[in-house]
Amino acid sequence: MASITLDNVGKVYAGGTRAIGDVNLDIADGEFIVLVGPSGCGKSTLLRMVAGLETITDGQVRIGDRVVNEIEPADRDIAMVFQNYALYPHMTVRQNLAYGLKNRRTPRAEIDRRVSEAADILQIGPYLDRKPRALSGGQRQRVAMGRAIVREPAAFLFDEPLSNLDAKLRVAMRLEIKQLQRRLRTTSIYVTHDQLEAMTLADRLVVLSAGRVEQIGTPLDVYRRP
Numbered sequence: 001m002a003s004i005t006l007d008n009v010g011k012v013y014a015g016g017t018r019a020i021g022d023v024n025l026d027i028a029d030g031e032f033i034v035l036v037g038p039s040g041c042g043k044s045t046l047l048r049m050v051a052g053l054e055t056i057t058d059g060q061v062r063i064g065d066r067v068v069n070e071i072e073p074a075d076r077d078i079a080m081v082f083q084n085y086a087l088y089p090h091m092t093v094r095q096n097l098a099y100g101l102k103n104r105r106t107p108r109a110e111i112d113r114r115v116s117e118a119a120d121i122l123q124i125g126p127y128l129d130r131k132p133r134a135l136s137g138g139q140r141q142r143v144a145m146g147r148a149i150v151r152e153p154a155a156f157l158f159d160e161p162l163s164n165l166d167a168k169l170r171v172a173m174r175l176e177i178k179q180l181q182r183r184l185r186t187t188s189i190y191v192t193h194d195q196l197e198a199m200t201l202a203d204r205l206v207v208l209s210a211g212r213v214e215q216i217g218t219p220l221d222v223y224r225r226p
C-alpha cells in the first residue's frame with residue numbers, strides 16, 4: 001500500500017486544451033477516493049496521469065515516496081481496472097490470472113497462492129479451468145479484477161469499471177468491490193458517474209469541475225450540501 005500525492009498537477013493536451021488546472025490531493029495509505037464530475041471535467045485524464053498513460057504537464061505525482069512523473073507505467077506498482085475487460089480468449093481463467101506473474105518470473109508456489117487468494121476473494125474458484133467465452137459478463141469482469149489483484153499493487157485505479165454491465169450486475173459488483181476494499185485496504189482511485197457507486201465506495205469524494213477540484217469530503221459532506 002502507498003499514499004498518492006498530487007502537487008499542483010496540470011495537463012494541457014497537444015492541441016492546447018487545458019484538461020486539468022491545478023490539482024492538489026493527498027490520498028492516504030489505504031484510502032478509497034472516488035472521482036466524480038460531469039463528462040469532460042478531466043476525471044479520466046487525471047487517472048491516466050497517475051497511471052502513466054498520459055504525460056504530466058505541470059506539477060508532480062508521487063506514489064509513496066517515489067515521484068512517478070518519469071517512471072515507466074510498468075514500474076509504478078499500480079493496477080488499472082477498465083470497463084473493457086481484456087482477457088486472453090485462448091487461455092483458461094487460471095492462465096489469465098497467472099500470465100503476468102509468470103512473465104515477471106514469480107515463483108510457481110507464489111503464483112498459486114495469489115491465484116487462489118484472488119479466486120477466493122472474487123468467488124471464481126469454480127471457473128478457474130474455463131475459457132473466458134464460457135463465462136458470463138459478470139464472471140469475466142471478476143476475472144479482469146482478479147488480474148489486477150494478483151499483482152498485489154500499491155494502488156488500484158478504476159476507470160468506470162462497471163459502466164458496461166447491466167443494472168442488476170452493477171449492483172452486485174459494486175458490493176463486491178466494497179468487500180474487496182474492506183479485505184485488502186489497497187489505496188484506490190475510482191472514477192464513476194454513478195452516484196450510488198460513489199456513495200457506497202468512497203472514503204472521500206473528489207468532485208472535479210472543468211479540471212479543478214470543486215469539492216472534497218465524505219459522501220455525506222458532499223451530497224448533503226444544497
Ligand code: ADP
Nearest residue numbers: 013015017019038039040041042043044045046
Ligand atoms: P472526463 O473523464 O471527466 O469525461 P476527460 O479527462 O476525458 O474528462 O477530458 C477532459 C478534457 O480534455 C475534455 O475537454 C476533453 O475533450 C479533453 N481531452 C481528453 N482527451 C484528450 C486528448 N487525447 N486530446 C485532446 N483533448 C483531450
Ligand code: ADP
Nearest residue numbers: 073074075078079080081099100101103147148
Ligand atoms: P498482462 O497484462 O498481459 O497480464 P503483464 O502483467 O506482464 O501481462 O503486463 C504487461 C505490462 O503491463 C507490464 O509492464 C505490467 O506492469 C503492465 N500491466 C499489466 N496489467 C496491468 C494493470 N492492470 N494495470 C497497470 N499496468 C498493468
